[in-house]
Amino acid sequence: MSFKKSLFVAGAAMSSWPLLALAQNQVNMSPGVTEIGAEIYDLHMLILIICVIIGLLVFGVMFYSIIYHRKSRGVVPAQFHESTKVEIAWTAVPFLILVGMAVPATSTLLEVYDNDEAELDILITGYQWKWRYEYLDDSGAPVAFFSNLSTSQEAIYNTEDKGQNYLLEVDEPLVIPVDTKVRFLITANDVIHSWWVPEMAVKRDAIPGFINEAWSKVSEEGIYRGQCTELCGAYHGFMPVVVHAVSQEEFDSWMAAKRAEKATELASASVEMSLDALMSEGEAIYNTQCVACHGAAGEGGVGKAIAGSAVALGDINTHLDVSIKGVAGTAMQAFGGQLSDTEMAAVITYQRNAFGNNTGDVVQPADVASYKKG
Amino acid sequence: MLRLTNNPGTDTALKLAAVACVMFAFVFVVMVPLYDVMCDVLGINGKTSGSAYTAVPAQVDTSRQVTVQFIATNNDGMPWVFRPEVRQLTVHPGEAVDMLFHATNPTGAAMVAQAIPSVTPSRAAAYFHKTECFCFDQQPLEGRSAAEMPLQFVVDQALPSDIRTITLSYTLFDVTDMTGDKIAAR
């Protein structure tokens, strides 16, 4: 954006503040769409109001003093400097107010920690920098997928307009049924993350090696957006959470579709794919999984350059090795468990044929599978 | 009061320096072990005891059922395939239950893994006893081979009655590079 345009935007924003501040910008916590969320909101408002009242009293006294007890008015200063009665009063009264606040706070907290049976269990795993969701159930092949930021690099780097849900949109959202108690089991793969959806009033740290739990019962259908709230490295600001709360029927049909999709995927692993098909799927995967570190033109960044790199131009097995197992001690993760064999084959094929890396190599899903077997 | 030197300023300084040294040592010799004890008692992070529980012969409470869920995850860069035999079991408190986890090392090299258990709700951790567990030791596995890893556990009869589901999670870490003396440091 040019300097002039920036100035214009700044000016426009400033001139519209008084209106905007009231009309569009959210200034308070959202009561959300869960009972707990509403309770927390009430608790927040109660304490805020108590603080505001105490604040008005305290500042009122102070400003009275500032206005009426000025030297310039010729007042003679009093010399009192203690009063046991007053001092006891302003120790005891705040204490009682605090006890009054502690009561609703305790009851809300106990509800947050309720361990009652949940109807659906979802395992949430934080990765640098995406979330993985797995629906825990008895079936042998549970539905599981990664949820990546879907905002384009162009929008982030201002060469493209930013959509309404800029930075709060993902390729595959978490889907949950409404009016159902859902338990979230939260952990992490690498560093500590924190899973937060403000409107569901759920925020819980995802800690590698350990498991945390939280629950939610959403009462309204809708799309709820949140973000990672624990600094987890360079792209901490770019791993949103999106939850679709849908009716039970919709949820069931979504679940059935996911299962079918999974079955097809397993079947397709043995199918030979064309270079074009691999390239187009590979590009899509590259733009969600690789682009943040390796750059839109494979020029590198946090990660090494892919354009003209020894790995992408060299031995296919090395390329598979790096992609599947990651590189220890760097931000390069082991993608072997994150991408299906088909996706892995596609993205490797893409990296070997895009950005001027015209090797002509085609890597098939079966190649990935056989590499994994050794 | 104890006098270390004739100069009162130096005297105070030496005592305070001693306090500082004690506080430094406090972190290592008190805070770390104390945290481990607190974890055991309170179930912080759902940590369970790191050693085998000696089963106290007790009656099985057949009037009550508890669901135990199993989760197996791999930490960053761990290439093994690791999964529980079943997703969940319904057990009675007091009953000794056997369970298996499957692990496959698909790589060409021998590796060593360490499974870290974590139980949620954390309140249940103190009532979840493992009489036998693959997580007590590091698990070596040759390249391109598979193993079944056993677990035997008992859910304590004293488990608070509002807890009806216990989730046991194992995270598998690659500790090939930190075996031997290094791990003994902690």
Add this chain to the structure above:
Amino acid sequence: MGAHHHGPARGITRWLFTTNHKDIGTMYLWFSFAMFILGGAFAMIIRAELFQPGMQLVEPGFFNQMTTLHGLVMVFGAIMPSFVGLANWLIPMMIGAPDMALPRMNNWSFWILPPGFLMLASTLFMEGGAPAFGWTFYAPLSTTYAAPSVTFFIFAIHVLGMSSIMGSINIIATVMNMRAPGMSYMKLPLFVWTWLITAFLLVAVMPVLAGAVTMMLMDIHFGTSFFSAAGGGDPVLFQHIFWFFGHPEVYIIILPAFGVVSQIIPAFSRKPLFGYASMVYATASIAFLSFIVWAHHMYTVGMPVAGELYFMYATMLIAVPTGVKVFNWISTMWRGALSFETPMLFSIGFLVLFTIGGFTGLMLSIAPADFQYHDTYFVVAHFHYVMVAGAVFSMTAAVYFWLPKWTGRMYNETMGKLHFWVSFVGFNITFFPQHFVGLAGMPRRVPDYALQFADFNMMSSIGAFVYGASQILFLYNVIATIVAGEKVSDEKVWDGAEGLEWTVPTPAPYHTFEVPPKVDTAAAHG
């Protein structure tokens, strides 16, 4: 030191080898101001990037380096050393001592600071960049996943910790052993009291921080697993150790500020401080409570509910002694004869804004509500209200208040007032809207944000530039005062000021109280 009265040595050696508390105080103050500017420059980069949604100026990784260094430099480089500098200048003069108890150690504790910060700043130019894991450096982001420069960061923390511990030991030794005859503990000026308690906190918790970074060092280089689950450790243990240091650290920053305003408000109210004894007890209870509330920074790690409740109740209790302090200051002003010179303006600014920060602190202590506040901009707003409007405003007030005594010259009052108003307005434009975006759902430490946060962020950035620019006024005013300020020679520069430091000549000579003063047993504390 001989029996001769002599002035300072000449040239650079005066500063390198000085053991004079005033020289060392001066160096601390200038050093901390330089760090304030450096940390401020990092803040300007942060606010410039956050001026609009989208990435404009820096890359996300570099942004994290900026937030990390901003926090570290401001806490360990600007605020803490500035109060140590103030303590050096004032404590001997306030208790009637000729110098600090351990003058040579005093020299070392200052001179290891600049190399420490040089080491920290040099990480910016290393491969992989500076530390990018936040000033709280949670493991494993700061261990397994950190850039190689983390080792330099660890050593820098060790050096800064050493400096703080030595400085604190010196202050305690001075207050315990060097008081003039008749200066009993309950006659000490409140600034001395708050610093005495702060120094005890520092001696107790800086070693804990040193322990935490030593464990990191061992995890990174020597194969231990204090903070890694793989070897039987626990990343959450790091947070417990860090906040066991970190929460007292917060009070280390704010207690001397309490001391400063407790000197200034009575002076410009021309009335003794209300409730001196209760101020001392409140300070001591805040210090005590600071050791037992640390995990309120960690409500979302999944503590057992009993732990959450305990930490919530204990934290809420802090509101009681803090409230006592605020009520005491206001009662001091009540029916006084107030005038509003720059130090008083900054003190009143402190009082208003710190109280707001205290209220948000109370809100944050409520565990279930904290699930919504935690790690959002609401927290950022809260701690800037207590740290900037608390510590920095009171430090600024202190400089204006004692500058005439130090230099024998009066600062430009009009410019001082302008500095206050620009700072006050700039500060509030910067940080008040951050409460809103935080409540609306904006996480902290993000280099980019959703469109609904855009207006308030732009406002915040503009406020930050204004607040930043106002510091240039401050620097100019201070330098202009030293060089060409109007001369003052009254011992008591301010008619309402009380205390021994106002009984020595103005400007304060190089050596003061070589013969201990007689403290009037009837006189109230300054």
